[in-house]
Amino acid sequence: MDAIVFGATGLIGRSLVAELLGRGQRVAAAVRRDTLTPWLRSRGVEVGGLAVVTADVTRPLPDLPAARDVYNAAGRYAFGLGVNEARATNVAGALRVxxxxxxxxxxRRLTHLSGYRVGGADDGAPDVARLGAYEASKIEGDRAVRARAEERGVPLSIVNPGVVIGAGQHIGLAALVxxxxxxxxxxxxxxxxxWVPIVTVEHLARFLAAVPAFAPAGEHHWVLDDGTPPLPELIRLVAAHTGVRAPQRSVPVGLLRRLPRRLTGADPETLSFLATDRYPTDSARALAARAGLAAPPAAEALRAWADDQIAERFGAASPWLRPYGFxxxxxxxxxxLGERRRPAHVLLPGPPFNADVWAPLAARLPGPVLAADLPGLGRSAPAAGGTDAWLADLLAPVAGRPTLVAHSAACGPALRFAVEHPKRVGQLVLVAPSFLLAPASRPARSALAAAVARRMSAARLARALGVPEGPEVEGAVADLRRPGVARRVAAALRADAQRRGLWRQLLDRVRVPVRIVLGAADPAVVTVDHPVTEIAGAGHHLPLTHPALLADILNEQRRPAR
Known part of the structure; x- marks a missing residue:
């Protein structure tokens, strides 16, 4: 093989395998369990040159394919580990490889992945009590690997990455975000x-792939972005990007160490990473120049990573639609989420849900879709100009005439847009529009959910709304627990109820094809001059309870009313 990668299912290892395969190399991936191949295929990586082999660096290694280049990306990266647990991978496992x-x-080369804090450690025994088992084991492993490589004459390169950011990374700095x-x-x-220096996982993977060809053995490379802003600026940047408030006060690390964890919420093992130290990046920058590598600007990388964190709910969910972001x-x-310029469908969710409520439906629709969280709801910040101006700006880049689909309290703003911009909408589909329902049938359950969300689990919310449990409900609960969101949901529902008459008048003025879809258990109390499709056995939240039937209706644009 051209290369073998240990730890190939981890964040760095799998990205390195993808990079090497993309360069046409034959790669052996040493894993305990093959979650790598599905991950590679999900990202369109050609796996013809891949051989997956079973190996656990904490145990004697079996017969493995010989390789020209060996990468050790196996590491136990977690806080709260026991000493023996951390050493089993980060020390004994590294020596075994x-x-x-x-x-x-x-x-040709053994490339060992270390850490940006370990290379600068002094020569004394690492202080486990102060550093924690993880960092102490990484320091010990770094020293042990260098000594054993010199003893055995192994051509060694050590790469010391900064805090690695990318999709799938949810500890360390991610916990702060x-x-x-x-x-x-x-x-x-x-x-x-x-200063907490960063490096994107994509740039690190490209760097690791270039090490054997572009770096002499024996070098240490600190791979991190010298342009990473100081931590207060970094947090302000992320806060501005995501539309939340950044804290104005700070607490010295020394004081945090003395305060009880139940009060600070800070993991003691993370505190040693909060330092002002700088690192020698000359060799890494020289190698990157020789290999033609360039990292993205730190601010750009941090914004993209923040989007990844929100899309993945900090490890609790998987994105259902790409691209995504603020x-x-x-x-x-x-x-x-989705296609901003030429969507076939534009999907607007009704509270208390965010745009993820459309995931079961969107998977059944042909063509690209555009979905967004309403202003002030879900993951979106409030819009000073109101929902009407917000929707007009959201759809400003859209070319063509997509089908505009709205649910519940989102139907009013969608209807107004269709009335005011008839040449920009191909068809309007109103799913359970609240202004046509009896007052008792309007989404009062949604208002209740907003009021009690801080005490209600996803399972209880699903039962209260009569919808299946799933990531869409989990995401709604997570949003409602964020400061201000539940209050804004309740306010949006009250405002929608006050505009029932206005929305009904607009329904008489709309000049684009309109279809109304209702659940039989949540019927309209107003007669309208537009086609109405009623789904038997359905209630108010059709996108979650009947996505297949709803997709059939959307896919048959001229389906007669029933």
Whole structure:
């Protein structure tokens, strides 16, 4: 094989395998369980040159394919580990890989993945009590690998990455961003010069792939972005991008160490990473120049990573539609998914749900879709100009005449847009429009959910609304627990109820094809001059309870009313 990668199912390892395969190399991936192949295929990586082999670096290694280049990306990266648990992978496992590589007749390079804090450690025994088992084991492993490589004559390169950011990374700095997003970060840890340098997983994978060809053995490479802003600026950047408030106060690390964890919420093992140290990046920058590599600007990388964190709910969910991310819509930071320029369908969710409510339906629709969280709801920040101006700006880049689909309280703004911009809408589909339903049948259950969300589990919310449990409900609960969202949901429902008469008048003025879809258990109390499709046995939340039938209706644009 051209290369073998240990730890190939981890965040870095799998990205490295994808990079090597993309360069046409034959790669052996040493894994305990093959979750790698499905991940590669889901990202369109050609796996013809891949051989997956079973190996666990904490145990004696079996017979494995010989390789010219060996990469050890196996590491136990977690806080709260026991000493023996951390050492099993980060020390003993690293030495086991090195000893195996030393026996290869055609070895060109062993590239060992270390960490940006370990290379600068002093020569004393690592202080487990102060550093924690993880960082202490990484320091010990770094020293042990260097000594054993010199003893056995192994051509070694050590790569010390900064904090690796990318889709799928949810510990360390990600925990700080999660607290920011969820309104649980009243103050910043550290001072104004605290520096936590980053590197994107994509750039790190390209760098690792280039090491054997472009770097002499024996070098250490600190791969991190010297342009990473100090931590307070980094948090302000992420806050501005995601539309939340950044804390104005800070707490010195020394004080955090003395305060009880139940009060600070800070993991003691993370505190040693809150430092002002800088690192020698000359060799890494020289290698990148020789290999023609360029990392994205830190600010751009951080914004993209923040989008990944929100899309993945910090590890609790998987994105259902790409691309995704925050955009400025009518001056409000808005969570937008899908195709912004030529969507076949534009999907607007009704509260208390966010745009993820459309996932079961969108999977059944032909062509690209555009979906977004309404302003102030879900993951979107409030819009000063109101929903009408927001929707007009959201759809400003859209070419053609898509089908505009809205649910519940989102139907009013969608209807107004269709009345005011008839040449920009091909068809309007109103799903359970609240202004046509009896007052008792309007989404009062949604208002109830908003009022009690802080005490209601996803299972209880699903039962209350009569919808199946799933990631869409989990996401709605997570949003409703964020500061201000439940209050804004309740306000949106009250405002919608006050405009029932206005929306009904607009329905008489609309000049684009309209179809109304209702659940038989949530019927209209107003007669309208537009086709109405009623789904037997259905209630109010049709996108979740009857996505297949709803897709059939959308896919048959001229289906007669029943």
């Amino acid at each position: 090195l000893d195996w590589a030393a026996e290869l007749p055609g070895l 999660a607290d920011l997003w969820n309104g649980r970060l009243p103050a910043l840890p550290g001072g104004r010069d605290t 955009h400025s819509v009518a001056g409000a930071r808005t969570w937008v």
